Amino acid sequence: MKKATQEFRAKGVETHNDFVEILKDNLDTINAEDIKKRIAKDVEDIARENKKMIEEVKKSHEHYQKRQKQLFTGIGSILLVFMLFALIMTIGSDFMSFLHVDTLQNAIASKIKVSEGFMTFVWYIAYGLPYIFAIGLFIGLYEWIRARFHD
Template sequence: MTEATKDFRDNGVKVHNSFTHILKEKLDKVDTDELANIIGRDIYKVRDENERMLQEVRASHEAYQKKIKLMYRGIGIMLLVFMLFTLVMTIGSDFMDFIHVDILQKAIASKIKTSEGFMTLVWYIAYGLPYIIAIGGFIYLYEWIRKKFEVFL
């Protein structure tokens, strides 16, 4: 039994030595410069493709940011239109009663009926002044809100 294992071990050492000898001969034949050139070209290809993809991602991100800003502006404009529509709908009704402008407008309307010339124009301007002030106030409110939320854009 010991002799059989000794022969097996000796044969294993011979096979190992011959394998490493053949491997060293084959490795000496390998052209490392050519391998370095091939690997270098592949690395440059990968780097160029990564740079191209990074540029595409940046361009996509910029387009996304522009669309987000456009969306917020669109929402702001819709809000402004809604506020102006609400203003027009309420000015002719209870809103004027609430701030007691209706009494003043009735007095101005009677003055418009009795006035002539340049004073008629002045009374028309005075009659429309609450509307102009209210619309200006809503535009100011819209711009204030837009500037506050501009930080998030």
């Protein structure tokens, strides 16, 4: 058993030494210039990809700034339209009197009281038309402001 173990150990050492010799021979045959060229090519590829990503980030940032400007313009125009709407509704009775809409609405209100069936529905629509018109006017004003400041 001792002899078999010694032979096994000797074969293992011999195999190890042969393997190390073969590796040393192969290391001497490696061309360092090829490795340098491959590394340089990889570095150039990475630099090219970095430039491409930086351009994409710049484009994304410009797009973000454009959307942010549109957001602030939209919020400002909505606020303006709301303030105009609130101002007109605050002085609405005087404004309706100026346009003589209040007289028309009083006449329509009396017609609603005496009408029946489908005509009642028609008179209700007629009574709401000035308000619908005012809302449409403010929506049109908002769209005009939005289109005016749109890039």
